Amino acid sequence: MEKKESGDRKKPRGKKPPVDFVLLAAIIGIIVIGLVMVFSSSWPDAISNPAYKGDGMHFFKRQLVFFVVGLLGMAIASRIDYRFWKRIAPVMYVCSLILGAAVMTPLGVELNGAKRWINVGVTLLMPSDIMKISAVIFLAAFMSRRKRKMKKFGDGFLYAMLIIAIPCAIILGLQSDLGTSGMLGITLFIMLFIGGGRMTYLACTGLLGVAAGGLLAYTKPYRWRRVTTFLDPFKDKYGDGWQVVQSLYAIGSGGVMGAGLGQSKQKYYYIPEPYSDFIFSIFAEEFGFLGVAIVLGLYAAVAWRGFKIAISAKDSFGSYLAVGITSLVMVQTAIHIAVVSSSMPATGITMPFMSYGGTSLVIYMFAIGILLNISRNMKMNRS
Template identity: 35%
Template sequence: MLFRPSTRSAGKKAPPPNWEPSADKQRVGTMDLWTAGAAFCLLIIGLVMVYSASAPIALRNFGNASHYALRNGIFSLLGLIGLVLISRQSITSIRRAGQWGFWIIIMLLVVTLIPGVGLEGGGARRWINIGFATIQPSEPYKVILALYMAHILALNPARSRYFFAGIVPLFMLFGMGAALLLAEPDFGATMISAAIVFGIIFVSGIPLSWIIGLVVAAVPLAAAGVIMAPYRFRRVTSFLDPWDDPLDSDFQLVQSLLSFGNGGYTGTGLGQGQQKQFYLPESHTDFIFAVIGEELGLFWILLIILLFAVLIWRALHIARMADDRFVRLASTGLAVLLGAQSVANMGVVMGLLPPKGLTLPLVSYGGTSIIVTLGAIGLLLAFSRTLPVSDKPGFSFNKTGFSFKRPFSSRSS
């Protein structure tokens, strides 16, 4: 096994690692209600808005306005089943899945690059056709990366104190996946993955001076990656001045900004948006946030931002309150994933960040994205089961039925 801690006792066989939290620290039962509730609300909003945003293009391409909405519903159902199953797993099972899952996803990323196997779209080769559906390996890679990095740093906590022997090998692992993502190319997923790694090693106790040095080293590398790829450079220039070429390179961003302008405070009404009528490309995927702004207005925009803030807050709360080091690190990684991707998507749609081709978690259409994100929520719910009951509102399913703990119930009966 990679990165197994060494034993100092010569001639003695090391005992198997005990990854399970001790019985007095692990609370099996209640799961965090805030996390589940916020995720469910975002999912419902996504189901409704995918139908509204995709109806025109679905009617034109398939003769059925519900085509994408029905598929999105199936993906969501599969994701919810996965959420329930994952939320019931032990920490030991999750750590083992992160170990072998990382290398499986790496192999899938390699397969994606094989001509004739990987599917190409929009100038990138990011998908694999499995017959009845297509999968995008970069989506599960981000979650598995958080689990695997957390596992390695939890297995040997001293690793964060040694730069060349501890931190550098982690960045070599990340670099392997990043190289495959950039070869697709998928610059957005690479940046999100980098944020996950930085978040985890920061929480692991790495000296702040190392963090500053790594960031200083990463900035010119990212800049070089943008400059060396003409299409990325055009995205940056269009972001800086979206009205410079509104009919070509800046067309999508301009249409997105017009969507928000049309919606104003109250919106045009559900299903009444005009920009989705073949003006705004990717209206049901990457730019669904603009359709929400046009049809539902400012209040719903702020509500969605609030729901994502709740998800991030609860993930960080789980990380802060957990006794198990793996749970702390993995929860931090998932918080960074949800936070960075949602902020990146909304920032792009509102013209605050350069385009990156990222979906809005739980809201945008996309089978792999929805299933994987719900799986990540399931992981957070599984992690929340290790916290003391007083640290979160929650619910559980057990042999005696359904139990519920109110968010602000008194600790004394």
């Protein structure tokens, strides 16, 4: 029998193009670095806490399990047509609000003076992480259906504020989570701007949001101390400025090459929560300027590919959703770095894909799976 030439072979039908490899590689690279840093930065706390029975790898092993779960979620989301989320967006959003409100009931769990978790048996669930992605999906669906009305105040902009931004702000405010509220507000602001919202409306809303945040900070002494400490952390370096000052010491002592993996000194009870709220400080101390440049390069690659996917998406929903997911990741990353470098008041915001936290890692990997599906459909459309 004669062999058929390669050009005669028929292309398999129904086979979708591959996902965006650069985006996938950048995300996996960040997560692997994050796993290493969770292990390194959590070792002192884990080995000394009697609850973990001397298991220095306690946090690392839990984060590894969440990574596997997140990898499965990302793979599944990358296979589901992203337009499916448009159909169920209202249900997802309402369920996320109910979960967020449940934190204020007896189901809520308080840790480190903050009540932001729900005990689901095997782990603690942080509803705010679910609320963030649900709000982004819902706003993307809302704008794609009302894109001709987004420049109008009543039918477009105000409606988005009343059903999306304000309910989220209220629930996050009840949890005393102004950091997440501000981060989500900036993300939704970017989406509304891309969606055609008038700058007059956006500017006024932004000013009102900043004023409300400042007022809420002023009414709580501990919040206001964060603001005043940010202006000069060394003024009270043994008090309220302690964690920021120690973070700056960690970043500064890293130098060009860093102290080396596992060689951080600040993680030994100088910086609170070194594996979550201040993980970037420990990373900078151990890997120095070169390590920081590599990680920032990976995040820049995520931003580049995410916004490129948004520009090339086949429909407005895919475009808005890609902008929302990418902005959510980049805004949170920017805030985390700003906090640990004393460029803004402390907020308790973790670093996406790097910091310890099961709900955050799984939800963000799931969101990246959606973004990968948009890229797959985008490529199919262009072929």
